[in-house]
Amino acid sequence: MNAVKPRREIYAETTRRALLETGRLYFLERGYAAVSAEELVRAAGLTRGALYHHFDGKQGLFEAVFEEVQNEGLHRVGRAMAALPGSPEGQVVAGMEAYLDVCAEPAYREIVLLQGPVALGRERWLELHHTMRGVLLHGVTTLIDGGHLREQPAETAAAALYGALTELSLTITEAPDPATARAGATAVLRGFLASLA
Amino acid sequence: MNAVKPRREIYAETTRRALLETGRLYFLERGYAAVSAEELVRAAGLTRGALYHHFDGKQGLFEAVFEEVQNEGLHRVGRAMAALPGSPEGQVVAGMEAYLDVCAEPAYREIVLLQGPVALGRERWLELHHTMRGVLLHGVTTLIDGGHLREQPAETAAAALYGALTELSLTITEAPDPATARAGATAVLRGFLASLA
DNA sequence: GCATCTGACATACACCATGTATGTGATATC
DNA sequence: GATATCACATACATGGTGTATGTCAGATGC
Numbered sequence: 263m264n265a266v267k268p269r270r271e272i273y274a275e276t277t278r279r280a281l282l283e284t285g286r287l288y289f290l291e292r293g294y295a296a297v298s299a300e301e302l303v304r305a306a307g308l309t310r311g312a313l314y315h316h317f318d319g320k321q322g323l324f325e326a327v328f329e330e331v332q333n334e335g336l337h338r339v340g341r342a343m344a345a346l347p348g349s350p351e352g353q354v355v356a357g358m359e360a361y362l363d364v365c366a367e368p369a370y371r372e373i374v375l376l377q378g379p380v381a382l383g384r385e386r387w388l389e390l391h392h393t394m395r396g397v398l399l400h401g402v403t404t405l406i407d408g409g410h411l412r413e414q415p416a417e418t419a420a421a422a423l424y425g426a427l428t429e430l431s432l433t434i435t436e437a438p439d440p441a442t443a444r445a446g447a448t449a450v451l452r453g454f455l456a457s458l459a
Numbered sequence: 460m461n462a463v464k465p466r467r468e469i470y471a472e473t474t475r476r477a478l479l480e481t482g483r484l485y486f487l488e489r490g491y492a493a494v495s496a497e498e499l500v501r502a503a504g505l506t507r508g509a510l511y512h513h514f515d516g517k518q519g520l521f522e523a524v525f526e527e528v529q530n531e532g533l534h535r536v537g538r539a540m541a542a543l544p545g546s547p548e549g550q551v552v553a554g555m556e557a558y559l560d561v562c563a564e565p566a567y568r569e570i571v572l573l574q575g576p577v578a579l580g581r582e583r584w585l586e587l588h589h590t591m592r593g594v595l596l597h598g599v600t601t602l603i604d605g606g607h608l609r610e611q612p613a614e615t616a617a618a619a620l621y622g623a624l625t626e627l628s629l630t631i632t633e634a635p636d637p638a639t640a641r642a643g644a645t646a647v648l649r650g651f652l653a654s655l656a
Numbered sequence: 657g658c659a660t661c662t663g664a665c666a667t668a669c670a671c672c673a674t675g676t677a678t679g680t681g682a683t684a685t686c
Numbered sequence: 687g688a689t690a691t692c693a694c695a696t697a698c699a700t701g702g703t704g705t706a707t708g709t710c711a712g713a714t715g716c
Contacts, residue, residue: 270683274693295580298673310674311695319675380577383492418643421630422623422651429622433614446615450655454619457654458647467712471664495702507703508666516704 278316280306282330285323290372294324294381324381328390331373335364336394343401351410354401358427358451361398362444365431375428398424411458419458426454475513477503479527482520487569491521491578521578525587528570532561533591540598548607551598555624555648558595559641562628572625595621608655616655623651 284306288297299320303313317323342360346352364370374394379387399420405411411419430447437443481503485494496517500510514520539557543549561567571591576584596617602608608616627644634640 268684270692273683277693293580300673309695312693314675315692315694320673376581380580383577384573414647415640415643417630417634418627418640418647421626422644422647425622425624425626426619426651427622429618429625430615433618437614443612443615446612447619449611450615450619453654454623454651457650465713467663470712474664497702506666509664511704512663512665517702 274316277306277308277312281308281313281316281323282326286327286331286369286373289324289327289377289381290369294320294377321381324377325386325390328373328378328382331369332391332394335361335367335370335374336397338364339394339397343397350401350404350408354398354405354455355452357397357401358423358455359448361427362431362434362447365428366435366440366444371431371435375432395420395424398427411455414458423451423454426451471513474503474505474509478505478510478513478520479523483524483528483566483570486521486524486574486578487566491517491574518578521574522583522587525570525575525579528566529588529591532558532564532567532571533594535561536591536594540594547598547601547605551595551602552649552652554594554598555620555652556645558624559628559631559644562625563632563637563641568628568632572629592617592621595624608652611655620648620651623648 281303284302288302288305299310299313302320302323303310306312313319313323317326339357339360343353343357346356365375374391378391382390399416402411402420402423403416406413406416406419430450434440434443434447478500481499485499485502496507496510499517499520500507503509510516510520514523536554536557540550540554543553562572571588575588579587596613599608599617599620600613603610603613603616627647631637631640631644
C-alpha cells in the first residue's frame with residue numbers, strides 16, 4: 263500500500279478548503295470590502311487565527327480565491343482553443359468568444375474583473391491577471407508571426423483587443439438582451455481583428 | 460457697486476480649496492488607500508471636522524477631486540473636437556487622440572483611471588465617469604446616424620472603442636518609448652473605427 | 657451697538673477592523 | 687512515554703473612521 267496521509271494534514275486541508283469556499287461565496291455575494299475577516303471565518307466555524315495561519319490575512323485569502331476562479335476561466339479558454347488545432351486564426355476567435363462566456367459567469371466577472379483591481383490594487387492585480395492576458399498576447403503574436411496579421415507590435419494590438427474584449431463582456435451582462443448583445447460584440451471583435459490584418 | 464461677498468464665505472471657500480488641492484496632491488502621490496483623512500487635513504492645517512463639514516469624509520473629498528480632474532480632461536477633449544466643425548469623423552478621431560493625451564497626464568491617469576474604481580467602487584465610478592464615456596457614445600451615435608458607420612448598436616461599438624482606448628492609454632505610458640507606442644495606438648484605433656463602417 | 661443667531665470649524669469619543677504575539681491541545685516523532 | 691511540532695484559538699495593541707458635541711468669529715435684527 264502507498265503511504266497514508268497523516269490526519270493532521272487532512273484536517274488542515276479541510277479547513278483550508280472551508281476558508282477558500284466561504285471566502286469565494288462571501289466575496290462574490292457581498293464584495294471584498296463589505297465583508298470583514300472576522301465575519302468570514304465565523305461563517306466557516308473558525309477564527310482569524312486559522313485565516314492567518316493558512317493565508318496572509320483577508321487579502322491573502324482573496325488572492326487564493328482569485329487565482330482559483332481565474333484558473334477555471336483559463337482552462338475553459340484553453341479547451342476552446344485546443345479544439346481547433348491547426349487554425350491559428352480560428353483559435354484566437356474561439357478563445358475570444360470563450361473569454362466572453364467566461365466573463366459572463368458571475369464568479370469570474372465579480373472576483374476577477376470587478377473586485378480584483380479594487381481588492382488587490384491595480385499593480386498586484388496585473389501581476390495575478392498576467393496569465394490570462396498572456397493567452398491573448400500569445401495568440402496575437404502567433405498570428406503576426408504566421409503572417410495572418412500585418413507586422414506590428416503585438417503588445418499594442420493585444421492591449422487594444424483585451425480592452426475591447428473586457429469592456430464588451432461587461433456591457434453584455436448589463437444589457438437588457440444579453441444574447442443579441444453578445445452577437446453584436448463578437449461581430450465588432452471579428453471586425454476589429456480583421457482590421458489588424 | 461455690486462454686493463460684497465461676506466468674509467465668512469471667502470474663508471470657507473479658501474479652506475474648501477485647501478482641502479481640494481491637498482487631497483489632489485496626496486491622492487496623486489500616495490494613493491487613496493494609503494493616505495488617511497487625519498494625515499490629509501493636518502497637511503492642510505485643518506482637522507477632520509473641516510473635512511466632514513465641506514465634504515462627506517475622505518471619499519467625498521476624493522469624489523470632488525475626481526470630478527475636477529475629469530472635467531479638465533473633458534474640456535480638453537471638447538476643445539479638440541470643437542476645432543473641427545463640420546467633420547464628424549474627424550471630430551471623433553480628434554477626440555480619441557485628445558483622450559489619449561488626457562490619459563497620459565498623471566493626474567487623470569492616477570485619479571480617474573487607476574484610483575477611481577478602487578476608491579469609489581465600480582458602480583459609483585461608472586456614475587461619475589458617465590460624462591466622459593458619454594462623449595464617445597455621442598460621437599459614435601452621430602457617425603452612425605450620419606451614415607459614416609454602418610447601422611449597429613452604438614452602445615456596443617462605443618464600449619469596445621472605449622475599452623481599447625483606455626487600455627491603450629495605459630500601455631502607452633508604461634511603454635519604454637511612449638511616442639512610438641502612441642503612434643501605434645492611433646493606427647490601431649483608426650483601423651478599428653474604420654472596421655465599424 | 658448690543659444681543660442673538662448661525663455657520664465654520666475643532667475636540668472628544670465610540671466603534672470596528674486589522675495585524676501580531678502568545679497560548680493550547682491534538683497529533684506526529686523518537 | 688516523553689518531547690517536539692503543527693494547527694489553530696485567544697488576547698491585545700494599533701489605527702482609522704464616523705458622529706455627537708463644543709466653541710468662537712462673524713452675520714443679522716432691533
